[in-house]
Every structure is written in structure tokens, then in C-alpha cells.
Amino acid sequence: MAAGETMTARGRGRPPRLSCDQIVGAAVALLEREPDVTLTIKRVAEAAGSAPMALYRYFPDRDALLQAMADRVMTDLQPSRPAGDTWQEQVGAWMRTARERLRPYSQLLPYMAATRQPVGLPALARLATILRPLGLDEDDLALAVILIGSTTLSHALYETRRRPAEETVAGLTEALALRPQTEREAVGPLLPGFPSAYARLYDTVIEHAIAAIESLAAG
Structure with a gap:
């Protein structure tokens, strides 16, 4: 030096x-x-x-x-305006995009649900903007926003934790062979459809979330 x-x-x-x-x-x-x-x-x-x-x-x-x-x-993960002409299309696009962006962070998903920071406010604001034209009162609008956010986060967590469909079916098939006949008859015919059901599951979840919000708006 x-x-x-x-x-x-x-x-x-x-x-x-x-x-x-x-x-x-x-x-x-x-x-x-x-x-x-x-x-x-x-x-x-x-x-x-x-x-x-x-x-x-x-x-x-x-x-x-x-x-x-x-x-x-x-x-x-600041949200952009979802594609779609109707609020239903925009909610569906928001939920699909959010799920895909969350899935790489499987270890962090439980902590995202527990956050007390204002980091989730832009997403909540975007959802509120999409749904406000429905004319919901503030309590129902709050419920609709939380329903969408929690459903998306919980399903992303579920998908990152569950085994692949083929492994699930193989394990259940093996286990079912040791179960009572009534269970084999009840569950056995369903197992071949499980992979397709898993693939269709999130679209069905989105449809039910939208239907729940439509019911709030109708009420």
C-alpha cells in the first residue's frame, strides 16, 4: 500500500x-x-x-x-391489463397468467399467502378495476377480489406439490388392488380419466370462480 x-x-x-x-x-x-x-x-x-x-x-x-x-x-410480478373484451375473459386471463408466473416459485408460495407487505396491492387494484363495472357493493367486491387471488395462489401451490398424474394413477392403482372390492369398484373406473381431469381442472376452477362472481352480481 x-x-x-x-x-x-x-x-x-x-x-x-x-x-x-x-x-x-x-x-x-x-x-x-x-x-x-x-x-x-x-x-x-x-x-x-x-x-x-x-x-x-x-x-x-x-x-x-x-x-x-x-x-x-x-x-x-406487476400485473398488466389482461386480454379480453368482457370481464369474464379478463378474469380468466388474469388467473391463467398469474398461475404460470407463480409456478416457478413453489417454495415461496406459502410465504406469498402470508405476506403483510403492500406488495400485492397492484394485483388487487387490477382485479378491483376489472370487476368494479359490475356494480357490486364494497363487501361483495372485496369478496370477489379475495376469491380470485386466493383461488389462484392456492391452486398454484397445489399444482407444484402434487405428483405427476401418471405417478398418481400408478400409485392409486397399486394401492387399490389391496383395498375392499367396494372401493375398487367405485374408484377403479375413474383412474384412467385422472390425467385428463388434472389437465382440465384449472379451467374448471376458473369457470366456478367466475360463476360465483356472476351470482354475487345477480344478487
């Missing part, structure tokens, strides 16, 4: 101090690169180029880190 130069705050060989935003950004990028990786403090620290103990200065535990990640993802 030349005369007159000063030492930086960081000691020689010590990794640079990271900000909370940098850590969360590195963790989200890790999850996007490797959706199936189990997020741990150690793995996030490695992705951020830091030591695990350094992360505890910002996050007391793994849950706090995942909550911050969920808030970041929800902030970045």
Missing part, C-alpha cells in the same frame, strides 16, 4: 459486506436457476458470495429470508 492510502473497512481476505437487497436478489436468482434446489441459509450464502453467519445479521432464520424473497417476487 502506498504512503497516505487508508485501509478499507473490509479486512484483507474478508468477503465484502452485502446489503439485504443483494442477498434477496441472489437468493431469488438461485431459485430461478434451480427451482428444485432446497433453499437453505448455506446455499443462499454461497450464491451471494458470503458466509452463512453474515446472512443472520439481516435474517434471523430461514423463514424470514424466504418471506423477504416472496415479497421481492410479488413486487416484480
Whole structure:
């Protein structure tokens, strides 16, 4: 070091101090690169180029880190105006688009449901704008908005946690062979239709959500 130069705050060989935003950004990028990786403090620290103990200065535990990640993802998923001429088409488009954008973040979905931050407000505002022309009173409009949001989030979580349809059918077929005849007769004929039913399920969920809102508007 030349005369007159000063030492930086960081000691020689010590990794640079990271900000909370940098850590969360590195963790989200890790999850996007490797959706199936189990997020741990150690793995996030490695992705951020830091030591695990350094992360505890910002996050007391793994849950706090995942909550911050969920808030970041929800902030970045700003909704655009859904396609469609009718409110029904726009709600359907919103629910399909939201599900597809949420699915890569399966580990964060429970934390998205638990967030207390205002990160979900743009999505709620978009839904309220779509539905307000229906003339619902404020209580029913609130119910309709929450119905759409919670249905979309819960189904995204369900889809990321359930086994593939073929594995489900194979497992049920094997298990059914050991069950009473009444169960075999009741469930056996249904199993070949399960893959198709899973493929049709979300469209049916959307139809029922729209029908519920139509009922509120009619009432």
C-alpha cells in the first residue's frame, strides 16, 4: 500500500459486506436457476458470495429470508391489463397468467399467502378495476377480489406439490388392488380419466370462480 492510502473497512481476505437487497436478489436468482434446489441459509450464502453467519445479521432464520424473497417476487410480478373484451375473459386471463408466473416459485408460495407487505396491492387494484363495472357493493367486491387471488395462489401451490398424474394413477392403482372390492369398484373406473381431469381442472376452477362472481352480481 502506498504512503497516505487508508485501509478499507473490509479486512484483507474478508468477503465484502452485502446489503439485504443483494442477498434477496441472489437468493431469488438461485431459485430461478434451480427451482428444485432446497433453499437453505448455506446455499443462499454461497450464491451471494458470503458466509452463512453474515446472512443472520439481516435474517434471523430461514423463514424470514424466504418471506423477504416472496415479497421481492410479488413486487416484480406487476400485473398488466389482461386480454379480453368482457370481464369474464379478463378474469380468466388474469388467473391463467398469474398461475404460470407463480409456478416457478413453489417454495415461496406459502410465504406469498402470508405476506403483510403492500406488495400485492397492484394485483388487487387490477382485479378491483376489472370487476368494479359490475356494480357490486364494497363487501361483495372485496369478496370477489379475495376469491380470485386466493383461488389462484392456492391452486398454484397445489399444482407444484402434487405428483405427476401418471405417478398418481400408478400409485392409486397399486394401492387399490389391496383395498375392499367396494372401493375398487367405485374408484377403479375413474383412474384412467385422472390425467385428463388434472389437465382440465384449472379451467374448471376458473369457470366456478367466475360463476360465483356472476351470482354475487345477480344478487
